[in-house]
Amino acid sequence: MGTEIGILALYGLFVIVVILLQVLAALPQVGLVALASARDTMAPLTGVAARLDRAQLNCVIGLALFAPAAIAVQMLGLSTGATVLAGQIFLIARLVYVVVYAAGIPWLRTLAWTASILATAYLYIVAMGGAAAA
Amino acid sequence: MALELAILGWAGVLAVVQLVLMAVPANLQLGSAYLVTARDEQRQLSGVPARLKRAYDNHIEGLVMFAVAALVVSVSGRSTGFTQGCAVAYLAARVVYIPLYAYGIPYVRSAVWAVGFFATLLMLLAVLL
Numbered sequence: 001m002g003t004e005i006g007i008l009a010l011y012g013l014f015v016i017v018v019i020l021l022q023v024l025a026a027l028p029q030v031g032l033v034a035l036a037s038a039r040d041t042m043a044p045l046t047g048v049a050a051r052l053d054r055a056q057l058n059c060v061i062g063l064a065l066f067a068p069a070a071i072a073v074q075m076l077g078l079s080t081g082a083t084v085l086a087g088q089i090f091l092i093a094r095l096v097y098v099v100v101y102a103a104g105i106p107w108l109r110t111l112a113w114t115a116s117i118l119a120t121a122y123l124y125i126v127a128m129g130g131a132a133a134a
Numbered sequence: 135m136a137l138e139l140a141i142l143g144w145a146g147v148l149a150v151v152q153l154v155l156m157a158v159p160a161n162l163q164l165g166s167a168y169l170v171t172a173r174d175e176q177r178q179l180s181g182v183p184a185r186l187k188r189a190y191d192n193h194i195e196g197l198v199m200f201a202v203a204a205l206v207v208s209v210s211g212r213s214t215g216f217t218q219g220c221a222v223a224y225l226a227a228r229v230v231y232i233p234l235y236a237y238g239i240p241y242v243r244s245a246v247w248a249v250g251f252f253a254t255l256l257m258l259l260a261v262l263l
Contacts, residue, residue, distance in 0.1 A: 005209055006262075012202040013258045016251070038185050038238035057195075064198045071205055 004070040004079055004123075007087035011066065011094060015059045018098055022056045025049035048102055055101040059094065062116055066090060069123035078130040083123060090119035136213045138204040138257070141221040148228060149197055152190045155232070159183035182236055189235040193228055196250055200224055203257035212261045220253040220260075227253065 026049045027035060034042050045053050073083050093115035100109040161169055163183045179187055200221075207217045227250035234243040 005206055008202060009206045009210075009258050009261050012199055012206070013255070013262065015199060016255050016258070019251070033240075036240040036244045038235060038240070038243075039188060040181070040184065040238070060195050060198050063202060067198070067202050067205065071209065074209065 003084045004074045004087050007084075007091050008067055008070040011063060011091055014091075014094065015056070015063050018052065018056050018059050022049065022052040025052050051101050051104065052098075055098045058101075058113070059098065062094060062120070065117075066120050066123075069120055069127055072127035072131070073123050076127060076130045078126050080126075083126055086119040086122045090116050093119065136204075136208040137218045138207050138213055138221045141225050142201055142204040145197055145200060145225055145228065148225070149190075149193055152186070152193055152232065156183065156186040156190045159186060185235050185238065186232075189232050192247070193231070196224075196228065196254070200250075200254045200257075203254045203261075206261050207257055210261055214260065217257050217260050220257045224250045224253040 023035070026045055029045060029047075029049050030042060044050070070087060073079055093112045097109060097112040097116065100112060160179055160183045163179060163181075164177050168177060178184070204221060207213050227246050231243060231246050231250065234246055
């Protein structure tokens, strides 16, 4: 199993864990009855539950962007030490992002998000370069 | 083609069907004259169209994770009867989820959501472990 794909699988697992944490944070706030209902009139989340909700949405968007790049780099045979490092930076930045978001720390969250998006962009640039050469 | 990828294709079709299923009642409720604008003024859906919108949004989120799971299983050549069963369970749960949400049936909807969610989780674990 190639490393970018391994990182992708790990990150997918991480996003699932974040969603579980978000549900667990929302549960005591709005209650099981409201969560299980059709949510026609559910009160907006607040505090850590709301932060995890926003972080989770951002993580899913990050996953949708990272997955094609990681798969393209792997399938085009463009994996190098640098692309694996970019994948690892992405994964660590995303972990930091969620923790820092939940803790409500400004700037560092933005920095972590930026690192993850730049790492993803790098994989796209590598993939496009390889696709153009092929 | 691995069965997981075929299921992924059908899950994509389901998302498109859900988009139509959501957009038609949304147009009837909010009016196409509003929906074609830049929507600067926020108008909220209510009732069944709002439920169909939430069901659609939830599937898009689930689909991103399922797509990763299906592609990772397929690319790494780790497709087994177990991962294929998980993929079938995902698609079935996602289909059943829609009427359960539209009719506002509590708990069962949450349980059906959990089937799709944990099927995706198990597919990723099957590759990683």
